[in-house]
Amino acid sequence: MKTKMLFLSLCLAALWSCKGSKDLQSFIPGTYIDYARGEYSESSDTLIIGEFNEIKDSYPIIRKTGFRRIGDGKPGRLEHAAEKWLGIWDGESGSIQVPKNSKIISFYPDSGVLLLGTREYRKIAGGN
Template identity: 35%
Template sequence: MKVSIILIALTITVLFGCSPASNKSDISGTYVTQFKNEYSITSDTLVIALEGNSQTYNVERKTGFNKVRDGKTRPKEFKVAKWVSSYDTDKHLLQETELGKQISVLPEKKSLKFGDTEYQKVK
């Protein structure tokens, strides 16, 4: 009796573990990057949120930066930009049509690439 219960539980676990993943890939989350050069020190955050049940995402970019002038670091400044993008699951690409912004999704690395900058997922 005890062996059959264990066998049934094991079978159920294997069946659910091997079931195919959902076609809908949710890329929602918070992605960050930081960089520094001779002109600025920058922290950049992309917040990606699914809008409804579609493949449409709200994107919010929050940038905090300190300008460096004559070797002196200036006070921190902030910029926020928001836009709506559609997600192409085949190309792993978030696309905003009005200004042509594109964000490449790198699911194997849990990161995004916006321009030449790569963002790591933090939550």
């Protein structure tokens, strides 16, 4: 009887951990933004994370950046850049690893935030 209870408990724990991973994965797709301004520059960063690809165990990611230098208190010309990344899902840590630039993206659904390194992005659209 104890063996059956132990087995049942382990099965329930496994199901519970899978549910948490699925909930997190349903939060991930969407658009996230970050804005930073300092004495010498201002920048806006947008991450667009697409739907999970089960075959590749990955997410497509587009990063769009706008950057403006500030000289003598006046904003300069706005510069743009865009990159496409492939983010590999790490179910154990609940994060995405981007091999192209060795970055790790962590998610915090309760606050609607993701961290790319130390930079914090707010979710503005998509997913749950």
